[in-house]
Amino acid sequence: MKATIIFLLLAQVSWAGPFQQRGLFDFMLEDEASGTGPEDSSDTEDGIHDLEPLGPMCPFRCQCHLRVVQCSDLGLDKVPKDLPPDTMLLDLQNNQITEIKDDDFKNLKNLHSLILVNNKISKISPGAFAPLVKLERLYLSKNQLKELPEKMPKTLQELRAHENEITKVRKAVFSGMNQMIVIELGTNPLKSSGIENGAFQGMKKLSYIRIADTNINTVPQGLPSSLTELHLDGNKITKIDAASLKGLNNLAKLGLSFNIISAVDNGSLANTPHLRELHLDHNKLIKIPGGLAEHKYIQVVYLHNNNISAIGPNDFCPPGYNTKKASYSGVSLFSNPVRYWEVQPSTFRCVYVRSAIQIGNYK
Numbered sequence: 484m485k486a487t488i489i490f491l492l493l494a495q496v497s498w499a500g501p502f503q504q505r506g507l508f509d510f511m512l513e514d515e516a517s518g519t520g521p522e523d524s525s526d527t528e529d530g531i532h533d534l535e536p537l538g539p540m541c542p543f544r545c546q547c548h549l550r551v552v553q554c555s556d557l558g559l560d561k562v563p564k565d566l567p568p569d570t571m572l573l574d575l576q577n578n579q580i581t582e583i584k585d586d587d588f589k590n591l592k593n594l595h596s597l598i599l600v601n602n603k604i605s606k607i608s609p610g611a612f613a614p615l616v617k618l619e620r621l622y623l624s625k626n627q628l629k630e631l632p633e634k635m636p637k638t639l640q641e642l643r644a645h646e647n648e649i650t651k652v653r654k655a656v657f658s659g660m661n662q663m664i665v666i667e668l669g670t671n672p673l674k675s676s677g678i679e680n681g682a683f684q685g686m687k688k689l690s691y692i693r694i695a696d697t698n699i700n701t702v703p704q705g706l707p708s709s710l711t712e713l714h715l716d717g718n719k720i721t722k723i724d725a726a727s728l729k730g731l732n733n734l735a736k737l738g739l740s741f742n743i744i745s746a747v748d749n750g751s752l753a754n755t756p757h758l759r760e761l762h763l764d765h766n767k768l769i770k771i772p773g774g775l776a777e778h779k780y781i782q783v784v785y786l787h788n789n790n791i792s793a794i795g796p797n798d799f800c801p802p803g804y805n806t807k808k809a810s811y812s813g814v815s816l817f818s819n820p821v822r823y824w825e826v827q828p829s830t831f832r833c834v835y836v837r838s839a840i841q842i843g844n845y846k
């Protein structure tokens with residue numbers, strides 16, 4: 484089991500293609516955080532190192548194997564000394580580390596992934612990450628950070644910092660981060676005013692950003708046009724206006740569930756011509772957002788649990804000849820005050836699979 488996990492971690496380390504969901508790795512991060520991960524029943528490794536002082540170094544109680552250094556769940560209150568300089572992945576999750584100091588990672592110039600999830604980190608010294616000239620993944624979730632560290636390595640591709648106490652995102656944090664693909668900032672007490680204008684601008688490869696379960700009340704502005712997924716569920720967004728989605732020409736998935744959106748202004752969805760999934764369930768919409776009929780690729784539209792009282796015959800399908808390039812596969816409209824018997828059968832004339840439409844009953 485352990486060998487399999489390490490192999491998969493190494494596969495992650497050498498990964499360099501476009502962003503994909505990596506379910507297993509996420510699963511490990513989430514579930515090992517709760518202490519239910521598989522325990523290693525051996526091992527003699529520490530003993531071997533004790534007997535061979537000139538052999539490869541490995542911090543006491545950590546496990547070092549195939550350039551992966553595992554120091555999770557050890558109750559550590561600081562980063563261990565004497566980390567092997569060829570380390571590619573350093574796992575320090577589920578400890579009690581409170582501070583990252585300037586010299587903590589010196590010599591780790593081959594490190595690709597640094598996992599600091601579920602500690603008590605509230606302070607990161609400005610120079611702490613400077614030696615990590617190859618770092619691609621930095622996982623800081625479940626800590627007590629009030630701000631993201633500045634001077635992160637420019638090689639970074641993935642930053643996860645959900646469940647912290649972040650209230651500010653400064654422009655300086657992401658300036659020059661040209662390799663960044665994934666940013667996760669969910670479950671932080673962040674407000675829209677705390678995100679500096681253009682904070683995410685300039686990251687030309689950024690594909691995925693999630694700022695869910697925070698206090699932001701508008702869609703962050705100046706998002707890069709490379710974005711394919713924008714997840715803003717569980718916030719306090721009240722409105723989508725013509726400027727909200729400007730320039731998001733490559734956006735395929737937009738998550739806005741569990742906000743308090745009462746209007747999606749005409750023309751706003753026209754900014755996202757490649758949209759495939761739109762999640763607007765659990766909001767306060769009173770009508771179907773305009774422009775869906777003109778979208779060529781949209782397949783999934785969640786609108787359940789809103790306050791929509793009418794559905795027009797051209798709300799979903801283009802009038803006349805069907806110009807859609809993809810058919811709807813999931814449209815949810817239940818839990819809305821629509822009199823469903825008044826919806827004209829032709830409303831869904833461009834949908835070829837009946838089960839794709841969930842209308843349901845309003846109580």
Ligand SMILES: *[C@@H]1O[C@H](CO)[C@@H](O)[C@H](O)[C@H]1NC(C)=O
Nearest residue numbers: 747748749750772773774797
């Ligand atoms: C939005 O577009 C619809 C359909 O084209 C139109 O009936 C409505 O008046 C427009 N609303 C506004 C506020 O422009």
Ligand SMILES: *[C@@H]1O[C@H](CO)[C@@H](O)[C@H](O)[C@H]1NC(C)=O
Nearest residue numbers: 767768769789790791792820
């Ligand atoms: C639903 O919309 C109607 C107007 O169409 C409004 O009077 C009512 O208060 C809204 N209900 C909720 C729960 O927002």
